[in-house]
Amino acid sequence: MSAAIESEPTFVDKFPDEARVVRAAFMSSFFALLLGAIFGIIQTLHRTDVARIIPSTDYYTVLTAHGVFMVISFTIFFLVGLFTWALTRSLDRPLLNIKITWTWYGLMAAGMTLTGISILAGFVDSIDMSADVLYTFYAPLQAHPLFYAGLTVFIVGTWIAGADWFRTFLAWRSEHPDERIPLQTFMVLTTMTMWYIASSAVAASVLLFLLPWSLGFIDQVNPTLTRTLFWFFGHPVVYFWLMPAYMLWYTVLPKIAGGRLFSDPLARVVFVLFVLLSTPVGIHHQYLDPGIAEGFKFISMTNTMFLLLPSLLTAFTVVASVEYGARQRGGTGLLGWLTNLPWRKPEFTGMMLAGLMFAAGGFSGMVNAGMNINYLIHNTLWVPGHFHLTVGTAVALTMMAGTYWIWPQISNKPIFSSQIGLFQVVLWFIGMALMSNAMHAQGLLGVPRRTAEPEYSGFDYPTMFGGFEELNIQIAIGGTLLFVSTILFLGNLALTMGNPTVSGLAEPLPSPVSGAEDAPKVLDNLRLWVGIALTLVVLAYALPIAAIINRGGLLGPGVGTYPVWVAPLFDALADAATPLLAAITDASGSLLEVVR
């Protein structure tokens, strides 16, 4: 008894209600991961022609399911769980009203269930429902209304989650008027700010166009417009996936390494940069689209390239924090300290390998972002090769590794087996190295992504980097290792849940080397950043969207949909852009001030 009193309380000891929500969110996330992995291995073996257990026409049902379950449910459910933990923990106060918390969780779960049903119904011929539109749902391919409706409910759930966290923060603020926003809370609030801006566009696209259209209220939509609105959301969403990983790298990884975060102020700068720059870049997914002027594409590229900055800074800060830990543990030499790190811990090794793959993904991302070199790789298998390094590993593997650390905190149960955990994260790394590398190489051969049968009757691919067939084998082996790794992760976690609860698992997080008191106050001024972010979004998107509507009509290029109000609006916007430009120059000036 006395031992329990003496040992520090864990998160679940202190906030049992919140811990229950976090566990529920993680369980939803991992259920999606399981489904996603099953579809992932099916499609890997199918497109490499190793084993074809489905007809090729069903491949696209599988691919839709893999995409949606992985990048909408797995990542976002994990995010809401992690953010609930981080906000509560760092504010050291419970959420305002746990009923609201369960409400948003319920909405998200219900929405995803509806969307999932609409996708999976595509396998059953007797049900007249399908949503084989892939996770990008480009019109005029049309899904069953349930698909769009479910996504809407899911997104509304995330909006309420954000409101829940903001309200709790404001309550904390009134109790602590003079304190700096704790770092993890700062990360939650900035990420959600970005999310509100980004998801507004996809919500508009779905509610104004796609849902009414799928219900038959309107006859047609403008494919370029809905595509542009999708990518308005589609790029920042990649940072939405990434921010939980960044949070773990900044606030948990240094602790595991035995050190402390190198710089709290720089971490804040990085998150602010993401708020500012992650949205006005979506057109980089449309470099090869007709109907969008080259100038707009160039602006989008410039913004995208500057978006490299926060990630490059993160690389330095995170590695430096780890080095600090290694040196605290007695590490010496230029690189000799690398041996003084806790490589036996899956939570450490997993996150480090995830970071290493992110560095590689950074390179292929630069190629994707380079406007004209995009001709080389656009819509080839290079692209999935790239994002399996980023979201598929930097994010997914960090989430798995983070789970090994955080699950004991939210359940008081020790992890079943660290050895299995270590094996699992290394296996993921090897599997992904094989699969992703071969995907990049096939992309350079011109092999398209998103296809059931990438071999064609009329021509053969050139032989480079080992040739098409050989690369297929590498993809198949890599995908199989990834699948096995996922199952080991889920199995390890299931066995962990069977462990008895114990006390003494608490792992407090240390304070940074350079703390919040060193960060300029203006960094915490969220209103300012929202203002600048919105200005940048308007600058990057007002003219392209007006031009798209002006060209093709609000509801597509069919007869009679050229609303006259658009042309005057277009001119008005062009006039408005000039003063906005001046405002932005001012704003960036003050930003420089801050960094200095």
Next chain:
Amino acid sequence: MHIHAYEKLWLALSIVLILALIGTVTYGAVGPGVAMVADSQSTVDPGALDEDDRFSEPRVEQVGENEYEAYVVAYQFGFEPTPIVVPANSTVTLHITSRDVIHGFGVAGTSANAMAVPGEVSEITVETDEPTEYGIVCNEYCGAGHHVMEGKINVVSQSEFEDRGGDSE
């Protein structure tokens, strides 16, 4: 705000890298003259391509000495014309649209690639070299038969092109 000297160095290097990336792309645009698919072509009614001068008859036609224009229609699940026959050592401008959903037009193993969007027209100009054959793949998912959607570009010698009566004018 205190930033370690090494980190300042890295910040500077990062900015150099970013500027160099933008610089390379700009060089590609002004040096070798790589141009993007843009908004140079007017829109088209995808339901009435047969009434459009450009696409009523998908074809290759000569427009100048060694200059050719190709009008290509993508549809579920193929390309017209197929094959696209063009002469060697010439400049070919491709105009690509779709009459139904969004498709892709990727010439396998080359740097030619564009989206085929209903209502819009992608225009890309390329220079052909020696006689050869290229495969075209639809690289944007377009429905259940997406994987069978392919086309060809046959680059033939000038004399063979004339023999075929390749120019439809």
Next chain:
Amino acid sequence: MGQSEAVNAPTDDVGGEGEEFDPIGTLTLIGIYFAILVLAWVYIYFVEFLGRDLVVVG
């Protein structure tokens, strides 16, 4: 819980003041990364992209 950050209890902060830590290892690693990035970029842009057939010039 003891997990609260220094922000909540700034007086606990033992770091920050006069910390002498030069992340020279980090600088080395990231310098290597930088070199790889530059070389790979030059290769992919000038050899793979501009060196191929059918570069879009208009």
